[in-house]
Amino acid sequence: MAIDSTVSPPTRSAAVACAHCGLDVPRARIAADGKPSFCCPGCATVHATIHALALDRYYELQDDAAARRPATVSGKSFESLDHAAFAAEHVTRRDDGTHDVVLALEGVHCAACVWLVERLPRILPGVVDARLDRVSGRASLRYDPAVVTLSAIARTLDGLGYPPHANRGAARQAARRARARKHVVDLGVAGACAGNTMLFAFALYGGHLEGMDPTTRTMLRVVSLAFTVLSLAWPGRVFFQGAWTSLRTRVPHMDLPVALALTIGTLFGARNTLLDVGDTYFESLTVVVFLLLVGRFLQEKRSRDALDAVDLLFSVTDATVRRLDGDVERETPIEALAPGDRIRVRHGETVAADGMIERGTAAFDVAFLTGESKPRTLSIGDRVLAGSRNQGGEVDVVVEASGARTRAGRLMETVRSAAETKSPIVRTVDRMARRFTVVVLVLAAVTAVLWWGHSQERAVQHAVALLIVTCPCALGLATPLAVTVALGRAAKRGILIRGADVAEALCAPALVVLDKTGTVTTGSMQLCEWSGPATILDRVAALEAGVEHPIAIALRQAVPAARGVVTQRHVEPGFGVEGVVDGETLIVGSPRYVERRTSALPPFIQAAVERVRVRGLTPIVCARDGLVEAVGGLGDALRPDAKAAVHALSKLGHEVVLLSGDEPAVAYAIGRDLGLDIGSIEGLASPERKLERVRAALASGRRVFMVGDGVNDAAALAAATVGIAVSGGAEASLEAADVYLAKPGLEPLLELMRGSARTLAAIRRCLRASLVYNAVNVVLAMTGVLNPLVAAVLMPLSSLTVVTLAFRARTFGDEP
Template sequence: MSGALASATTAATGMCAHCGDALPRATDSFCCEGCAAASAWIREAGLDDYYRLRDAPAGRVSPELDPAQFDLWDRPEIHAEHVVSRDDNLETTLLTDGMRCAACAWLIDRALHREAGVASVSANAVTGRVRVAWDPARTRLSHVVQRMAALGYAPSLATGTAAEDARRRTRNRDLLRLGIAGLGAMQAMMLAEALYLDFNASMPLATRDFFRWITLLVSTPVVFYAGWPFIFGAWREWRLRRLGMDTLVAGSTLLAWGASVVETVRGGPHVWYDAAVMFVFLLLGARMLEQRARRMASAQVDTLARARPAFALRERADGSVENVPTHALVPGDIIGVSVGAVVPADGVLLADALVEESLLTGESAPVTREAGQLVYAGSSARHQPLRMRVTGTGAATRLSELARLVEHAQAMRPALAVTGERIAHRFVAALLVTAVVVYLGWQWHAPERALEVTLALLVISCPCALALAVPAALATAQGQLSRLGVLTLTDRALDRLAAATDIVFDKTGTLTMGRPSLVRTDLADGVTPARALELAGALEHASGHPLATAFPSPRPCVIASELVRVPGQGIAGRVDGQPLRIGQAPFAANRVDDGAIWLGDGHHALARFEVHDAARPDALAAVESLGALDLTVRMASGDAEGPVDALARALAIASPASRQSPEAKLAMVRALQAGGRVVAMVGDGLNDAPVLGGADVSIAMGRGAPLAQRAADLVLQGDSLVRIPQAIEVARRTRTVIRQNLAWALAYNVIAIPLAAAGLVTPWLAALGMAASSLLVVGNALRLSRPGRVPGVAA
């Protein structure tokens, strides 16, 4: 299919032929001039195969690409941190969110190679990294990034040349070791095959010894260079006085190589070079596959780093605009964000805007934010530019907080992983004792085979699969949860979430939007509507209560003081010296509770307010999906019986509990736990912190109170409740995969160790079996990176 035909076909579906966004008119092929220009350039450059090869649409191209806005990429401070000199060229690594498939990497590679002065390009669709080297005498970095932006791949800076160089050196060294081990293993196996086929011992001794000496030369770099990570790891384990997998790997490899050298020198009957090199090669392959699983899991940190734009448009005092590095922004600055650009800092909107928060929440659909609402760094402007006042920059942004949470989650060592390591350590100790017993037994029975059998036993029983069974699955699961916008904060989170039988929701701010609106006001004699709202607003806004949004902000001269929050009842304080209370009727006005919010002095009423908080759009779908996962869904709320029952009926939640104080919620959870239930709690407010801490596993809403988040095991970013059943499905799949991996590792060793001890397995075959076991475990864990299916929830 040609590029033109692809454009026409895509346009016929009402989608932009380049980026896939909705078309403004049915007769158009592109959503904007930027995408049209990008598509035209691709066709003119002869790269329209991109449209045939790609798996996903490109990013939207801003129609307002001013070449001057890229000039800051050439500033010395940017080059000092992110650009390195190699030979006569400069080199840097860029990150881009838009690279969604191999075709995108192909397009970037071909397009940048066409730019004059570009020496080399390496684009990786998996990591979203683009490494570019250019001749500074012929071109500038700004020209390169401008071409990427013009194609819809908005570039951002990576984490600095030092980190990138270290990452690249490590990867290249690992690939070199694997390559040397692979070549050595092939050559050693070819020479060993010639020796194995000499069934009648008819090969001349000179030829046999020649083959052995050549194999020695081939295997030595494999053992001591490619296998150095295992040798160094064994030395570190001995220094720490603990036995581990590296001790067994290095010991077996050095034993096979050393015994083979001795047999080569003295002309003995057997050598085992092939087992040593096969062991190293196959183990390196398994280890690199496991590292790939960890890199996939940690890709979310790179995604968060990618969302930090290098520059921002800041308004000067005279109304003009300047392009400044993001780190130069300070709270109070007024900045602009163009269409498709990423918000560089946290701030308050100065006008209504449509914002995409997919990086922060996992939801790709744009949301409307009103003037005065917070917008976070990492969001992007959709359809129209936005203006905002900066409130937080750098490490103080929510984006940085998310990055820290993700890194914390990935650095955790859950109890299951620690237990697995402890079992592996004890297994190694027991295996070494077994190996000594087997060696002595074979010395008595058939001395000529004692070393060979012991070596096969050590190799085939290496607990690689056991050591990888849990960490590989947990690392992959963490990455999948991060992509869903669910962050784990404790080491027990996944295990307990998978075991949950009941899930209890708070109402306000959890099942509802948390944006209550005032629908009715009743006043006492002598109280004006304006005064009632002002007094109520002063108490609510000063306390930071979620209901504050239902009341207008008070004038600066109206000050609330001596505030006391009474959990489950309301707020007491003084406004302009007058003692007031707001909350439930018995607390605020000594009246019978009718579900409304009352303002009074504790004895007499001043006003009565009715508020309404709409349910979240996906609350019903989330509840239905949780029911399909066999969880019992419950609701416990501090609100009155009427609103709670109405919401419960709408969401098909049986037996909701209303007027629940924090202590009552905790008692409810404790009662369920006493009955053998495993309870998950979902909440967002300060009042939810005790029950979040008391539940078996707890989930805090990402926009909720910080105290609630600190008490939780998981934090749900964004407003989508369907992420909860998706997270539970991931947790359950993770539990299944871990059990499968542990069962396989156990069954493998139960079968393999007796066979090896009986002398029925050769050392090279033992190496093959051990590596196959490890690869199976890691491959099984990688299945978690594929999205699962939750009834009622779109993938």
């Protein structure tokens, strides 16, 4: 593809769509006449591949409405997929010699993706079958290992713009799928029972008006009874199980009044059928079971989608390492690593195991493990921990511990135990359940007493009718529906919420514990302070060109464009750089390094260095021709929206606390910038300390929202009332958290809070509406106006009201 930056006719500079993904093409990338333009190299590569394979129809099938994203091509060799360790875990053999595998694909977004991936058998010999699940992004492949290797399949998928990954969490997904199937069965059976009972009910209504011989009537009622019993005993069993658990644990739950109404209604109907007297309410009962299950099904589906999405995020995190066989690098699955293996860790990669450096020097970002914002420079003989990210340099590491035996692995154990002790969140609707049950029982008793003098038979009839029609169908539907809609909208906006109760829990004032590095700060080094001429900075940036150290990178990023001709350069890793730029000798580095090369630092420079240190920043000093002229401070900069977000959180009634694993000086400096007072800032907090703080607050009866991104936050995230993992976090924090914010910064956190508040408001509106219907029902039942036909009309009407309210509610994404 030709990138033509010289000519771009003014008429088309407005907006040119990428020929692959349809996004706007940056002006510099717009191609000359006739040729397609691409927004990024990824799209260009994928477009070329698709064209070469004569799969251009992909572009006709593309859905305009679907979300667009530029294609990514990882360009990896995917050798690790051919490894025995991978096959043992992910590949199943069939009798005919073909293999089955499920791969998680990145970048699946529309119908055309399904078409493209499922063309695989035609473009790659040996692939027998390919099926893509668009929603979960998982491809099920069947291939002949004698003809094609898995890595070749993976490379082809990668070339099409869907980098494949091992499908991690497959066991969890299988368990969720089994549950989902059970729900589908329940839903269908309940629907069949409800529909058929309704058919017989219509015949009975007709008989009621026109007359019907008693035998036929009894026959129809017996059949209805049979359907009702089937409905209650099979799909309806969940309500009885729930009610029983609620009684046993003494935790109120909405299933209790539901089970009560279902039991009494069925017994009453059975008695009347057998004695051939009075009314029956079978149609209402079966419809209640069906509608409540619909609500539950939708809610479960939504949280299942969220969990699948989180699992996809897991799978996308790198699960391979470069193992050295002699001097040859091989991509190997992490699971296959053993102590004594040698691995190579390049710039930008994460160390996969605990070990000792054998060759090379590199700066490691250990923020995920400890919360420290300053990178550590480690060299031969130093130990590195799994989860550290290489920020510059290349090292070979001898593995000492891998998998669960690493420091990160042991921390994950704490996460699991913390998650187990977490107490469940009681939902508003469940809190109402107890009072609701008591009120309904009292009203039924009152009805019976009032009618007793009139006729004993009618007293029982009306009391039972009241119990049945107040069955909290709409009440039970309100929460699942409102929450389902809200979670769906939240997921579209990059806020993945695991469960319904979470949104409710987020609405009350709480102790908000913020992690520092990566959460309120950007998590990468930046130039935060510079005293000295700006022109020097341009030249320093030029001098640092090509140096792969976080400080060098930060200095380069600090200027729009480096200026200066470098004629000589000497790098002393971990200390500084010396060189000649535009004929002047520049020395940039730590104060001691520069001092050694020039002379003792003058007092005003020393004072400046001290000021930088007090702020918790890393000082660098710059000398020109032997004279110290500038002092800079580098550190982890606050996110631009952090201060406003913390302020907004306090205004919502939350108490904000900063808990950092970093040095106290850094934590205090950042905390002060955020506007927190000294008592709510704590530095040097180990993962265990964070967990302890969260547990202490929980023990004193407070709600705790933990916001963090690292492995060191994971245990606290799991223990907190609501754990919120922010974008770019470690996978451990993903696993532990209840909410995952896919967009960076703290603004999504506020959006989550506001959306949750609106969701709770929507739930409350729905609950109020259904209570009004119940009140009307009570009045009708107590006055004796109610009959099965009225009940059968009123019940769906109340449910319809709740459904409408739930779907029209503003929750996430619509600002009021």
